[in-house]
Amino acid sequence: MMNKLWIVFGLLILLTGCYDRIELEQQSYVIAMGIDKTENKGVYAFTYQIANPEVGSAAGQGGSNEPASEIVTVHGADILSATYTANSFVSKKITLDHTRIIVISEELARNPDFIRVIQSASRSPQIRRGVQLVVSKEKASEFINNNQPVMEQRPHKYFQFMLDRADQTGIIPAASLHRFFQITEGDADLFLAIYASTKKDKKQEQGKNKLEDEYIAGQIPQLGGSPTQFMGAGVFKEGKMIDTLDGEEVRIVHILDNTLELNNYLTTMPDPFDPEFQLSYNYSQKQNAKVDITYHQDKPTEIDVLVPFQIEVIAIPSLIRYAHDQEKQDALENAITKRLEEKTMEIIKKAQEQYKSDPFYWSLYIRHEFTNIKQYEKADWHKKIFPNAEVNVTYQLDKLEFGKMLDDSNLDRVRD
Amino acid sequence: MQNRGLLRMKEILAMTLIIVGIKFSDSTSSLMSQQAQNGFWLIPLISFVCIFPGFLLMLYLLKKYKDKNLVELIETIIGKWAGKLICLLLFIFAFLTLTLDSRNYVEQIKQLYFQESPTDTVYYIFFIVVLFGAKKGFEVIGFTSWITLLFTKASVLIVFLLITGDMVLQRIFPIFGQGLSILLTEGVKKASIFAELFFLLIAYQSAKSTSMFRKGSIIASIIGLFEILLFFFVYVCVFDYNSIKKIAFPYHDITQFVNLGQFFTNIETFFMVFWLLAAFLKFIIFIYITSWIFGEIFAIRNFEPLLLPFSFLVVMIGLIPLNSVINELVLRETLLTIMSPFFIIFPFILWSIAFFKGDLKQ
Numbered sequence: 001m002m003n004k005l006w007i008v009f010g011l012l013i014l015l016t017g018c019y020d021r022i023e024l025e026q027q028s029y030v031i032a033m034g035i036d037k038t039e040n041k042g043v044y045a046f047t048y049q050i051a052n053p054e055v056g057s058a059a060g061q062g063g064s065n066e067p068a069s070e071i072v073t074v075h076g077a078d079i080l081s082a083t084y085t086a087n088s089f090v091s092k093k094i095t096l097d098h099t100r101i102i103v104i105s106e107e108l109a110r111n112p113d114f115i116r117v118i119q120s121a122s123r124s125p126q127i128r129r130g131v132q133l134v135v136s137k138e139k140a141s142e143f144i145n146n147n148q149p150v151m152e153q154r155p156h157k158y159f160q161f162m163l164d165r166a167d168q169t170g171i172i173p174a175a176s177l178h179r180f181f182q183i184t185e186g187d188a189d190l191f192l193a194i195y196a197s198t199k200k201d202k203k204q205e206q207g208k209n210k211l212e213d214e215y216i217a218g219q220i221p222q223l224g225g226s227p228t229q230f231m232g233a234g235v236f237k238e239g240k241m242i243d244t245l246d247g248e249e250v251r252i253v254h255i256l257d258n259t260l261e262l263n264n265y266l267t268t269m270p271d272p273f274d275p276e277f278q279l280s281y282n283y284s285q286k287q288n289a290k291v292d293i294t295y296h297q298d299k300p301t302e303i304d305v306l307v308p309f310q311i312e313v314i315a316i317p318s319l320i321r322y323a324h325d326q327e328k329q330d331a332l333e334n335a336i337t338k339r340l341e342e343k344t345m346e347i348i349k350k351a352q353e354q355y356k357s358d359p360f361y362w363s364l365y366i367r368h369e370f371t372n373i374k375q376y377e378k379a380d381w382h383k384k385i386f387p388n389a390e391v392n393v394t395y396q397l398d399k400l401e402f403g404k405m406l407d408d409s410n411l412d413r414v415r416d
Numbered sequence: 417m418q419n420r421g422l423l424r425m426k427e428i429l430a431m432t433l434i435i436v437g438i439k440f441s442d443s444t445s446s447l448m449s450q451q452a453q454n455g456f457w458l459i460p461l462i463s464f465v466c467i468f469p470g471f472l473l474m475l476y477l478l479k480k481y482k483d484k485n486l487v488e489l490i491e492t493i494i495g496k497w498a499g500k501l502i503c504l505l506l507f508i509f510a511f512l513t514l515t516l517d518s519r520n521y522v523e524q525i526k527q528l529y530f531q532e533s534p535t536d537t538v539y540y541i542f543f544i545v546v547l548f549g550a551k552k553g554f555e556v557i558g559f560t561s562w563i564t565l566l567f568t569k570a571s572v573l574i575v576f577l578l579i580t581g582d583m584v585l586q587r588i589f590p591i592f593g594q595g596l597s598i599l600l601t602e603g604v605k606k607a608s609i610f611a612e613l614f615f616l617l618i619a620y621q622s623a624k625s626t627s628m629f630r631k632g633s634i635i636a637s638i639i640g641l642f643e644i645l646l647f648f649f650v651y652v653c654v655f656d657y658n659s660i661k662k663i664a665f666p667y668h669d670i671t672q673f674v675n676l677g678q679f680f681t682n683i684e685t686f687f688m689v690f691w692l693l694a695a696f697l698k699f700i701i702f703i704y705i706t707s708w709i710f711g712e713i714f715a716i717r718n719f720e721p722l723l724l725p726f727s728f729l730v731v732m733i734g735l736i737p738l739n740s741v742i743n744e745l746v747l748r749e750t751l752l753t754i755m756s757p758f759f760i761i762f763p764f765i766l767w768s769i770a771f772f773k774g775d776l777k778q
Contacts, residue, residue, distance in 0.1 A: 016541050019533040097682060122662075125528050128682075129673045160678065178582075178673060185658035259584050367589030373453055373657060376590045 028092040029053065030083075031069065031155045034103040034140030035117060038075060044108070044117055046082040047073040047141040048094065051155050068153040073141045078120040079127070096126040100159045101194075102133055102177070103140040106234065106241065109193070115184070115239035122181055129178035132163055135234035135241060137197040137218055146198035147228045163194070166230045170254040170262045171247035172196075173233050184239045188363035188381040190355060192233035192253065195244055199227075216246045237357055245359070249347050255307055256344070256360040256393075258288040266314065272335040273328065277318035281336070284310050286398070291362060295369045297379075301389040303362065310399040311336060323402045337395045344393045352389070357382035423623045427558035428632030429639075430565040434697050435612045437640035440647035441572075441667035441691055443520050443744045444609060446660075447752075448648075450745065452602050454657035455593020457648035462603025464641045466756075467610045470763035471637070475630050477767060478620050480776055486617040487712035493770050502762075503713045509755050510615045510706045511726075514699070515734045516748045518542070521695050523740035528668050529688060539731050542699075547727045549700035550707075551720065554622055557704060561697055571690035572643075575667075576650065578674035583653035593657065608755035613637055616701075618708045664740070667691070703727060 034047035050070045072090060076082025083094040102121065108114055121127045136143035152158040166172045173192040183191040197218035216232035233250045235243040245253070254262040264284035271279040290306040313322065313332075322328050351358050363381040370376040379385060449456040474486075481489055486506075491499030522539045530538055549557065592599055616633065623629040651666045654673075663669055671684040707726050711719025737743040770776055 013541065013544060016533075016537060019537060020530045125531070125668075125672075129669060130675070130681075164678070181659055182656045186656045187658070364584060364586035364589075367586055368591070370590040372455075372590050372592050372595040374595065 022093060024053075026092050027095045028070075028090055029098045029156075030094055030096050031098060032101050032103060032144055032159060033079070033096070033099055034073075034105075034136075034144045035079075035108060036105045036140050037108045037111060041113070042077060043075050044077070044082075045073055045075050045141060046079065046086070047071060047103075047144050048083070048086055048090075049144050049155055050090065050094070051098075069155045071141075071144055078117060080120060080124050096124070097128075098156060099127060099131055100156060101163070102131055103136050103143050103196075104133065104193075105140045105143075106135055106137050107139070109135045109234055109236070109241035112240050114241070118177075118180070118239075121177060127177070129176060129181075131177045132159075133175045133177060133180055133193045134196050134230075135193045137195070137201075138199050143196065143198050143228075147226070149226050149228070162228075162230060166194075167261070168263045169265045170251040171232070171265075172230050173250055173253065174260055175233075180236070183361070184236070186363065187238065188357070189361050190351070190357050190359040191236040192245065192250065192359055193236060193241070194230060195232040195234050196228065196230045198229075214246050214248050216244050235355065235359060237355060242355065245347075248343065252344050252347050253359050255285065255309075256289055256291075256305060256362075258291070259361050259364075269336065269339055271316070271318045271320065272331055273320050274318035277316075279313065279318065279332075280315045282312040282314055284312070286310060291365050293362070293365045295366055295379075295385070301366075301385050303389050303391045305391070305393045307340075307393065307395045308398050309340075309395060310401070311397060312401040312403060314403055329400060333397050333400060337397060340395045341393055344395075345391075348391050348393070352387045352391075356387045358386050362386070421622055421624060422555055423558045423628070425623070425628040425632040427555075427562045428619075428623055428629050429636040430561035431558055431701050432613070432616060432633050432636030433565065433640050433643075434561050434568070434694055435616065435701050436610060436637060437643045438694050438698050439609060439640075440644045441694075442517070442524065443664055443740075443748075445648055445651055445666055446664055447744055447749060448602065448606060449651075449661045451594060452599050453593040454588060454652045454660060455591065455595075455599050456602075456660070457588070457645060457652050458592075458599055459603045459606060460609065460641060460644045460648065462600060463607040463609055464637075466604055466607040466760050467613075468637070470760055471610075471613050472634075473763040473767050474614065474617060475633070477763075477770060478617065479626065479630070480770075482626075483621070485620045485712065486614075487709060490766065493766055493773070493775070500713055503709065505758075506614075507706065507709045507713060509611065509751075509758070510702075510709060511730075512751055513611060513615075513755075514702045514706055515730050516737075516743060516751060517702075518699055518730055519734040519737060519743050520740065520748070521699070522734070523743070524665050524668065525692070525695075527740075528665065529685075536735060539735060542696075543727045543731050545696055546699045546703060547723055549696060550704045550723050550727075553720070554619065554704060554708075557697070557700055558622075561701070564693055564697065568690045568694045571687050575671055575674065575687055576646070578676065579650060579654060579670050582673065583650060585653055587653050587656055588649070604760070605753045605756055608752045608759050610637070610641075611755055611759055612702070614759055615705050615709065618705050618712065664744075703730065 028050040030048045031051045032049040036045040036047070038045050048071070050072070052066050052068055052070070070090070072086055074082050074085045076085050083096070086094055104114065121131070149155070149158045152161060163172070167174050172194045175191070175193045180191050180193070183189050195217045199218055201218035217229040220229050220231060222229070231247045233245045234241045235245060251262070251265060254260045262285060264282055266280060266282050268278040268280040271277045285308070287308045292304045292306070294302040296302070316322060320328065322332055366381060366385065367376060370379065445456065448459045452459060478484065478489055481492060484492065487503045490502055493499070494502065522535060522542055525542070526533060526535055526538045613633065620626060620629055623632070647667070650670070651660060654670060655663060655666065660666070668684065671687040674683070675681045676683055703723060703726060707719050707722045711717070711722060716722065737747055
């Protein structure tokens with residue numbers, strides 16, 4: 001008798017584990033969340049894109065007529081309480097564990113109140129620190145509704161692949177919530193959020209003359225495909241967006257910021273010997289940039305940056321025979337280095353004069369000059385040190401390759 | 417009492433490591449970073465330097481007075497009644513540490529994995545499991561600790577390896593955080609984060625030979641210190657100086673943050689299992705030695721029936737603080753500040769009394 005009672009008692013204890021039990025089919029997983037301003041202060045419009053787990057899975061044969069996701073918009077004061085309002089017409093429990101991106105409209109991002117609404121994201125255990133922050137040119141709800149990926153129906157995979165790929169090529173920054181809080185609370189540098197748009201910019205027509213990465217989202221002339229473009233970055237200073245950077249500028253930021261990862265990217269430049277043609281090359285970096293800061297209390301701080309890089313020339317439409325000519329190679333090397341240095345100095349100048357702070361996370365390199373936080377904060381990186389600093393950037397070419405072809409076909413011989 | 421003195425060095429080592437070393441994964445780090453900010457990872461080192469000589473001195477005294485445990489030692493040196501009073505104080509310290517720590521762990525489990533369940537329920541279930549574990553006796557606890565040690569440490573190692581990519585080493589600068597003086601005072605004030613080492617001395621005779629106990633506990637405390645320092649260092653490098661003090665459970669934040677490639681993205685539950693295992697073991701050991709101290713003071717040879725009322729008391733008292741912030745930042749901080757001078761100074765008083773009595777000359 002006693003033994004049976006123990007078994008019953010034991011089972012009862014096991015059952016308490018079901019307190020938080022919730023079936024998979026009773027939950028709806030939010031993949032993307034959008035936040036917009038409304039006319040009322042303190043009230044925001046939250047858009048949730050809820051994934052349909054049956055789409056794209058082998059088990060989902062029966063449910064193939066259902067759409068890949070459901071999109072709802074509600075008003076609320078913060079991220080979590082709005083989910084409860086949304087539950088008044090979403091049948092399942094809204095879960096934020098799998099959220100991949102938070103989309104903020106540019107209008108809200110430029111508002112000083114933005115930091116209030118995003119703060120609640122860090123308090124909730126449901127939202128992960130790895131969630132990416134995306135600024136959309138249009139309203140966030142519009143962005144999520146317009147985003148109709150053609151080839152990848154499952155929204156969680158779509159965002160993951162899209163962001164991973166763009167991140168590797170450096171045209172958008174890695175912009176996790178974690179990084180946002182680290183930089184904003186550190187109060188010294190600029191945070192870059194991913195810039196995206198589903199709307200065509202008026203400038204798109206002018207954009208046709210531009211090179212491949214000098215765009216921000218919405219400006220890339222494209223025919224067909226999904227209307228969503230991820231390109232460039234929104235610049236945040238002290239938790240408020242102040243400007244945008246185009247894809248090329250973001251790449252340079254990637255080169256200079258060692259906490260961001262950059263694999264390689266393809267780009268073009270006018271051929272030094274025949275500027276009518278564009279020469280394209282693959283830029284890659286095997287080593288981090290070396291940032292060397294000499295701090296002076298009473299005169300401008302010196303910042304010396306050395307960037308080792310490698311180039312693989314992919315296409316030479318001008319058919320100039322670089323591979324066999326050392327002098328031409330040297331000239332090419334100089335041209336590439338000079339071009340990179342000029343572009344880099346442009347953005348550094350912009351940061352010093354316009355933003356009065358740096359997007360490269362360089363305040364990290366000055367910290368060891370101080371023994372405690374009070375001294376460090378008094379020295380004031382983004383008001384006193386960086387805007388007045390003397391910055392020197394040197395690019396150093398480690399390797400110049402010419403792909404798998406030794407030489408291009410000789411035009412004169414082909415057309416004899 | 418199921419203790420026939422069969423434990424070996426590895427079991428003592430495992431138990432010490434679990435009860436001391438697991439501190440890197442609870443709120444101790446946020447407690448320390450409140451004042452010192454990014455310099456806080458150096459605090460355990462200062463604390464250890466303050467408290468370790470006293471611990472070695474206690475081991476030395478125990479060696480000199482053969483065949484005694486902590487309570488018997490104190491009673492022999494400073495007399496029966498004064499000794500009992502001191503030991504009672506020691507018991508109260510152990511009991512309160514146990515209570516406040518356990519509330520902290522229950523709060524973590526609830527906040528992160530069982531948001532709907534009430535704290536009371538989680539607390540009760542947690543202690544029912546702890547009670548069943550503790551009932552098995554000290555040797556079973558020792559063996560279990562040793563067997564599971566490898567798994568718990570392996571999971572910690574995986575977390576560490578996965579997070580290294582997100583560490584920014586320059587964040588440890590400015591090296592002294594809010595200032596060297598703050599680090600030093602905090603280090604002394606929080607020295608009692610290693611107080612469990614002293615409570616464990618009650619089990620001095622549980623090992624096959626006392627030299628095994630000495631070696632095991634000394635090696636474990638050094639490894640434990642290293643582990644705490646390493647993870648606190650990781651927290652500083654991952655979070656920045658202003659953010660670190662806002663984060664209540666950095667270990668869990670990190671397990672949520674890391675992913676294993678593109679397909680394993682939400683993997684924190686994997687780490688939670690091993691963390692939970694270590695947490696159970698910690699409190700199993702803790703409640704056992706607390707009851708043991710009480711049993712020794714009041715000469716209750718068979719103290720294991722005390723485990724049930726003590727577990728009940730822990731839950732009842734542990735539920736009193738209104739929320740985890742008060743529990744951690746006010747109550748636990750006060751307790752640590754009160755305990756620290758006691759554990760730093762007391763061994764030396766004990767030693768000088770023994771010295772002047774002439775007991776140490778034999």
